[in-house]
Amino acid sequence: MWETFGFEFVNFYLIPGLVLGCIYALGAIGITLTFSILRFANFAHGEVMMIGGYFTWTAMVLSNDLFGIPLHPIIAAIPAVMLAIALFILVDRYFYKPFRSAPAIRVVMASFGMMLVIRSFVQAVWGPNQLTFVPGIAKPNELVKNLTASVDMMILVPNKHFWIIAGTIVIMLALSWLLTKTKIGKGMRAVSDSPELAKVSGIDVEVIVKATWCVGGFCAVAAGVFLAMDLQMLETTMGFRMLLPMFAAAILGGIGRPFGAVVGGLVIGLAEELSVYPWLGDGSLISPGYKTGVAFTIMVIMLVVRPSGLFKGRLF
Amino acid sequence: MSKLTALEITNLHAGYGETEILKGINISVEPSQTVAIIGPNGAGKSTVIKSVLGLLNVISGSISMNGVDIVGIAPDKAVRQGISYVPQTHNVFPNLSVTENLEMGAWTRKYGIAERIDEMFDLFPDLKTKRNKIAGSLSGGQRQMVAMAKALMVEAKIMLLDEPTAGLSPKFQAQIFKTVKKINENGIPILLVEQNAKQALEIADKGYVLVDGANKVEGTGQDLINDRNVARMFLGSKD
Amino acid sequence: MDMLIGYSLYAISLLTVGGIYAILALGLNIQWGYAGLFNVGIAGFAAIGAYTFALMTTAPSSYHFGGLDLPLPLAIFCAMILSGLVAFFIGLICIRLRSDYLAISTIGIAEIIKLFLKNETELTNGPRGINKIPRVWEHLTEERFYTKSPMSWFNDAQGWEQFFDSLPIWWWQPFFCATILLIVYVIYKLLETAQRSPWGRMMTAIRENENAAHAAGKDVTRRRIEAFVIGAMVMGLAGAVLSQHLRLIDPTNTFDPSKMTFLVWVMLIAGGSGNNRGAIFGAFLVWTIWSASEIFINSGLHIFGEMISSMDISLLKTRAGYLRMVVIGLLLQYILQKYPDGIMPESRPVPSGIKL
Numbered sequence: 001m002w003e004t005f006g007f008e009f010v011n012f013y014l015i016p017g018l019v020l021g022c023i024y025a026l027g028a029i030g031i032t033l034t035f036s037i038l039r040f041a042n043f044a045h046g047e048v049m050m051i052g053g054y055f056t057w058t059a060m061v062l063s064n065d066l067f068g069i070p071l072h073p074i075i076a077a078i079p080a081v082m083l084a085i086a087l088f089i090l091v092d093r094y095f096y097k098p099f100r101s102a103p104a105i106r107v108v109m110a111s112f113g114m115m116l117v118i119r120s121f122v123q124a125v126w127g128p129n130q131l132t133f134v135p136g137i138a139k140p141n142e143l144v145k146n147l148t149a150s151v152d153m154m155i156l157v158p159n160k161h162f163w164i165i166a167g168t169i170v171i172m173l174a175l176s177w178l179l180t181k182t183k184i185g186k187g188m189r190a191v192s193d194s195p196e197l198a199k200v201s202g203i204d205v206e207v208i209v210k211a212t213w214c215v216g217g218f219c220a221v222a223a224g225v226f227l228a229m230d231l232q233m234l235e236t237t238m239g240f241r242m243l244l245p246m247f248a249a250a251i252l253g254g255i256g257r258p259f260g261a262v263v264g265g266l267v268i269g270l271a272e273e274l275s276v277y278p279w280l281g282d283g284s285l286i287s288p289g290y291k292t293g294v295a296f297t298i299m300v301i302m303l304v305v306r307p308s309g310l311f312k313g314r315l316f
Numbered sequence: 317m318s319k320l321t322a323l324e325i326t327n328l329h330a331g332y333g334e335t336e337i338l339k340g341i342n343i344s345v346e347p348s349q350t351v352a353i354i355g356p357n358g359a360g361k362s363t364v365i366k367s368v369l370g371l372l373n374v375i376s377g378s379i380s381m382n383g384v385d386i387v388g389i390a391p392d393k394a395v396r397q398g399i400s401y402v403p404q405t406h407n408v409f410p411n412l413s414v415t416e417n418l419e420m421g422a423w424t425r426k427y428g429i430a431e432r433i434d435e436m437f438d439l440f441p442d443l444k445t446k447r448n449k450i451a452g453s454l455s456g457g458q459r460q461m462v463a464m465a466k467a468l469m470v471e472a473k474i475m476l477l478d479e480p481t482a483g484l485s486p487k488f489q490a491q492i493f494k495t496v497k498k499i500n501e502n503g504i505p506i507l508l509v510e511q512n513a514k515q516a517l518e519i520a521d522k523g524y525v526l527v528d529g530a531n532k533v534e535g536t537g538q539d540l541i542n543d544r545n546v547a548r549m550f551l552g553s554k555d
Numbered sequence: 556m557d558m559l560i561g562y563s564l565y566a567i568s569l570l571t572v573g574g575i576y577a578i579l580a581l582g583l584n585i586q587w588g589y590a591g592l593f594n595v596g597i598a599g600f601a602a603i604g605a606y607t608f609a610l611m612t613t614a615p616s617s618y619h620f621g622g623l624d625l626p627l628p629l630a631i632f633c634a635m636i637l638s639g640l641v642a643f644f645i646g647l648i649c650i651r652l653r654s655d656y657l658a659i660s661t662i663g664i665a666e667i668i669k670l671f672l673k674n675e676t677e678l679t680n681g682p683r684g685i686n687k688i689p690r691v692w693e694h695l696t697e698e699r700f701y702t703k704s705p706m707s708w709f710n711d712a713q714g715w716e717q718f719f720d721s722l723p724i725w726w727w728q729p730f731f732c733a734t735i736l737l738i739v740y741v742i743y744k745l746l747e748t749a750q751r752s753p754w755g756r757m758m759t760a761i762r763e764n765e766n767a768a769h770a771a772g773k774d775v776t777r778r779r780i781e782a783f784v785i786g787a788m789v790m791g792l793a794g795a796v797l798s799q800h801l802r803l804i805d806p807t808n809t810f811d812p813s814k815m816t817f818l819v820w821v822m823l824i825a826g827g828s829g830n831n832r833g834a835i836f837g838a839f840l841v842w843t844i845w846s847a848s849e850i851f852i853n854s855g856l857h858i859f860g861e862m863i864s865s866m867d868i869s870l871l872k873t874r875a876g877y878l879r880m881v882v883i884g885l886l887l888q889y890i891l892q893k894y895p896d897g898i899m900p901e902s903r904p905v906p907s908g909i910k911l
């Protein structure tokens with residue numbers, strides 16, 4: 001049973017789907033928070049994810065070349081997170097804030113412009129070609145492999161996937177603590193519920209906005225670095241490719257529901273990978289070339305059936 | 317200190333964008349008074365309160381609180397100044413628990429938050445058992461109590477209530493009026509906008525009738541109740 | 556003389572491409588300027604138009620579907636219809652929702668169109684794209700056209716061949732350009748008429764106060780879908796013309812979802828959304844700046860390269876190209892903030908914003 005069905009399904013479809021889902025989930029958290037707190041769909045979110053990956057790569061290269069210290073991507077991501085948050089806050093200050101009281105579509109347009117500005121900037125600085133993030137072939141974790149093989153259910157997971165899944169869980173727990181236990185986190189939820197009431201409750205909405213960029217920037221860089229770890233390379237278009245699945249995840253979970261976004265991300269990641277599993281007979285269910293269309297399809301269905309998402313998010 | 321008027325609105329002209337809704341409003345709330353504003357729908361009652369909060373465009377006139385001019389103040393600054401405001405609708409955070417709603421009301425408060433929350437649960441005993449419930453899941457009356465408790469979490473120098481009993485059952489209405497009276501007795505001046513004119517005027521020291529963005533009649537609560545015109549217009553046709 | 560011709564041909568090519576962008580900007584103006592619909596899938600709708608036209612008019616090929624030999628105007632018409640159908644589908648789903656959702660969906664549909672064009676290799680030759688798309692006027696010099704009616708009525712194959720040989724090779728360029736400018740003019744006239752019609756006034760009413768329009772019993776959703784579909788049809792038309800201009804199209808580079816879409820947006824916003832003349836002017840202006848800056852940067856780099864002989868300019872050239880995008884992007888931000896109404900603002904008064 002395991003040999004004929006489970007082995008392939010779990011190792012080549014389920015686990016990669018989960019990993020991809022984690023990455024989408026982290027990205028979608030930022031999207032859903034910005035959408036509900038600042039009230040606009042931020043098209044530049046994927047690009048910040050991408051540039052976070054490039055910052056991390058640069059930190060790794062610099063540390064290695066200058067000091068001869070090879071850094072793990074997760075360590076190198078720390079300065080990258082700070083830079084990305086600074087970028088988010090600067091972009092907000094100079095390009096989004098002027099539109100706070102204008103119709104929302106103005107700032108969507110500004111974010112669409114920033115999407116191109118950031119990407120073109122990366123292409124100009126780091127070049128348009130792929131960069132190797134982590135060289136070599138990722139070997140499956142020996143311990144897990146042997147342990148599971150001993151019960152005849154061999155699971156092949158490279159260490160990078162452990163990092164990604166564990167990292168996502170840690171970030172999730174931290175986020176949950178932030179949103180339910182801290183003043184600023186509760187304030188974020190309050191502004192997301194009703195910005196007007198928040199204002200007349202004395203909540204300084206600009207502080208909340210900054211906090212939102214911090215959380216969104218942190219999760220975005222985590223997602224970018226995890227994606228780069230998974231693919232082992234960087235590409236300037238990777239942020240844009242993530243954008244649609246992340247929007248889909250945010251809408252699926254319900255706008256303003258960070259944990260809905262996580263569920264949405266996992267569902268979309270799994271759906272993308274499982275959509276090419278040979279469910280019916282030999283061939284994959286849908287042609288692998290159309291895999292990236294799965295997110296869009298789910299999103300469109302959601303917008304038709306239940307635009308407020310699975311967890312009853314906001315609808316604007 | 318005691319001579320200063322808690323809230324003084326003089327010759328206020330204000331509106332949304334270019335449209336002028338208030339055409340010269342005069343209202344004053346003395347310390348420890350409860351003042352009621354009544355008037356037909358669309359008279360501009362909510363607009364008066366929103367002007368105090370700095371939520372809209374004041375064209376001319378003055379608004380001062382304890383002698384300090386507050387025209388054009390930003391809403392969050394107004395709250396910091398001690399204005400406790402309960403909007404007419406959307407006055408709780410529906411996805412936050414009752415306690416969290418109160419904590420959000422206390423955003424500008426530096427200390428004594430836990431104690432103040434306990435005081436609020438004493439003032440609104442119904443909320444005590446619901447403290448961990450999501451505000452959106454409560455009944456209309458309970459939500460109104462959350463809204464009032466949340467607004468009272470600030471160091472209130474004055475409380476502005478916009479139709480707190482609208483849409484509530486008579487039982488809850490009575491309870492809200494009783495609580496308003498109690499809050500006032502605790503030393504907080506109150507400006508109360510109401511549709512339930514009779515009950516409001518009964519607890520009010522002073523009342524204003526607003527029609528079409530202008531003062532129409534004013535007097536003590538009891539005077540207004542006895543005023544034939546007011547009675548015919550707002551207090552039901554019994555009289 | 557040769558130099559004069561050279562300059563004229565450059566001017567003609569600026570007008571040609573500028574004209575194609577002007578059509579796109581006019582299409583966007585119907586959606587955004589008239590109805591306030593935020594479409595960031597312009598490249599997708601243009602791609603539908605381009606591929607429809609290409610597949611219906613190219614000679615038989617072993618690489619892709621084709622050989623229909625349809626008359627060019629009919630193919631353009633089909634391009635518009637197909638583009639409009641896709642817009643209708645998207646409109647049905649998201650026009651009820653706030654504009655952000657429409658924006659996300661249009662960027663999504665542009666991606667799906669790209670996926671389709673890349674994957675359906677039988678039909679579209681996949682990523683390698685379609686070559687030898689007939690270009691109106693120039694297409695007359697192709698054997699398959701001059702050997703058939705109506706051209707064959709006037710001359711035989713040899714006669715036509717001799718006739719075309721006697722013309723300068725660029726003879727068709729002014730004609731092609733003029734055709735595009737004529738299309739721009741016709742669309743402009745139609746749109747101006749539409750804008751002044753009851754339909755156009757209703758669109759404005761809806762855009763400026765949706766609630767009031769709802770209250771007045773107007774079918775807001777339907778009107779907006781109409782605007783969205785008509786705009787997409789114009790974009791499809793632009794795509795069809797663009798495929799003629801390029802003669803070779805492929806799903807990724809030709810219809811770079813962000814670059815083309817983005818340029819059109821810059822054009823409309825700079826020119827003045829809501830104003831058709833502004834849209835046209837913005838298109839020509841931005842296109843001229845765009846292509847002039849390329850020449851400027853490249854010649855600058857050449858001088859640079861002469862000075863430092865060890866420098867590889869081709870690398871710098873691509874980088875400079877990206878820097879140009881950064882500058883154009885920042886320019887859009889500047890215009891959005893400082894001149895939100897563009898160079899030629901819409902003449903109608905817009906009610907001021909309302910707090911809370």
Ligand SMILES: Nc1ncnc2c1ncn2[C@@H]1O[C@H](COP(=O)(O)OP(=O)(O)O)[C@@H](O)[C@H]1O
Pocket residue numbers: 332337355356357358359360361362363364909910911
């Ligand atoms: N946000 C707003 N924008 C424009 N006009 C408004 C707005 N809110 C209320 N109005 C108008 O202001 C007038 C007074 O409204 P309001 O103060 O809410 O009346 P009341 O509270 O006395 O029922 C009404 O004519 C109403 O249509």
Ligand SMILES: [Mg+2]
Pocket residue numbers: 361362363404478479
């Ligand atoms: Mg009111």
